[in-house]
Amino acid sequence: MKKKIKILRLIWITFGLCFFLWIVFSYQTKGVDEAVLESNSVIQVENTSDIISFTPKKGFQKVFIFFPGAMVAADAYAPLCLKIAENGYKSIIIKMPWRLPSYGYNKPKEMNLFEDNTKEYILAGHSKGGMMAAKFVYENPKLIDKLILLGTTHPRDFDLSKSAIPIMKIYGSNDGVADTKAINQNRPKLPPSTKYVLIKGGNHSQFGYYGSQLGDNEASISREEQQKIILNSILTFIK
Template identity: 35%
Template sequence: MKRKYKVLIIFLVLLVLLFLGGLFLLHTRTYQPLNETLKETESTSQYTVKETNDALIFLPLNNKGQQDTSVIFYQGGLVEEKSYSTIAAKLATQGYPVYLVKHALNLAVTDKNKAEAVIADEKIGDYVIGGHSLGGVMASRFAHAATTKQLKGVFLLASYPDENGRLDNLPLSVISIIGSNDGVVDKEAYQDGKKYLPESTLFYTIEGGNHAGFGDYGDQEGDNPGSISAEQQQEETVNQLVEWLTSLEEN
């Protein structure tokens, strides 16, 4: 009996060590925001930044004029949400409230419905949801199951929907943006995913952009070098998103 007890204790200890080892490995493989990007997380004369347990939030100040549509953003796989602070800050400067959602282990797949808590807690009205890479896939799944009329559209950055997140039969506006030098996105899955998108989907390619250029976390394993800077890629991304958001508010 004592021997069985010792074996059980050893087994539990090994399980704990394996779990901790897995967490450590995930942490070492997680992409962190570059130091200069963290400056964007500080409030300015154009927007304020606050942090909750569920999101990093960028709120435009009244002197710019706040838009009616909020932007909910899901991070790419193993990318810390603060890595997208530049895009969030640029959108906030244009008057759009932005919510960079936090996911466990920096993986949106852990909770595709995390946006629900943010929407409820922050009393968000009309909104669009989307994300980068894996985040876009999970945002599409959230949108597929959403029943509220407050959801106006979906944006995909180097991303695509799968069958569980199909949007082709929903009355939503969708924009898909990808870099021409992207070396990470599964090209076959990206093309296949188009059948799950509405016919009205806007497709835009950033010439010279790559996969990691949508965020500020440095180079990504398997990606191709961009022939434009991440700053240029993000500026072009924001321009396209603002044009799309403007069209949503006009309709």
Template identity: 30%
Template sequence: MTRRSRLSPRVRVWLVAGLSLVGGYVIATARQVVVRPPLVLGQDAVSGPQSREARVTLEQAGGSVIRVRPVTGEAGTLLVFYPGGLVRPQAYEWLGRALAARGVETVIPVFPLDLAVTAANRADALIATYGAGKRVVIAGHSLGGAMAAQYAARHAGRVQGLILMAAYPAGNVSLKGQSLPALSLLAERDAVADPAAVRGGLERLPDGATLTVIPGAVHAFFGRYGPQKGDGEPSVSRAQAEGDILNAVTGFLGRL
């Protein structure tokens, strides 16, 4: 004899509806991760006349990579930039373009699912392809910064500088003892990267690492990808914050 369900028809309807909503949310979230927006170069990336002149190409070096070069002359510095988690790499093209006017070449790799954690050693191929005769600096935003720090920690001597933007080394990663200049940038109103964790991360960076606070900025101001859920409220314009970020980065590179 089969046991009849003790759930009333109304409860069964609500249960089915609830499961459908949960299933739809899971599918939608998974789709956002797996199906990434198109890679479009030059979209919302120009900051001024000099920035517009930079040479930007999509190339292959262990996978797709955005390469940003000065319009004339050879760059003396190669900046390998790891994007933030689930952020399309073109969001950081603005920085590469701005630095190109200062003689810096920037390469921004495209990671599987836009997650640097899927290929933390990607810098190997980029340095081999583009780094000959150049001073190499690795940088990253948020999760990309954590992976950049991991790469620098595990490949001592391969890079000559480290820049973290709203990021810090993971708890099991330490660069103490390395003779490696390092810069940590903290957005003053960041509500995504815990400011205490960013400051605490200095304890796992090389001695002499410096922390620079970007006044009034938020987490999403490091890349041009729009507002980020859970982020703070900025008290300055994006243009002002980007100017402060650029000044901090160029000042750091100039001291290497």
């Protein structure tokens, strides 16, 4: 009997380890050109242990701060954030401890990223990063000027319906992780003025540049097309 228990325990440990390794591999950045993370004549790129930032060399008045999804590498969102910077806005991706936004969502405040009160601050997040972005606004209502939620059903456990700042939620019709039904159920947690953008054919994984996510559905549009819609929606909302 003890031998069988040991065998079963070994099987479960092996299964758990394989599952963890699959997640780590699947959520790695894919399809991102190395040049995206290099400075050029227009954008200064800084890549540290805490952030990846894209700063327009001609100056800027607005700062776009991004929270990655859980377990997703920060540079999976670098192409999007670079394009935002190329349109004249400083763009910062926050690197979360252990890639878990639940433990790092206060990093922008701890790093004094809001110290310049002449700037406008836009906070965005994907999936669990969107949840923590919403939570940050809930806990710090005067620090953020606009909130953007990407591929997330949140806020779910707290209420932002009285928030005075503009909020936009972008979601995909083929998203198997943050599905449309759950998003609609949580609409009362956001202000009536919230702007909703539905990406027809878009899924969860294509909000970034990484592999297939557990529970997601297949997209019926390309990653490039979904990224283009996301970028244009964000730029319109920021302006």
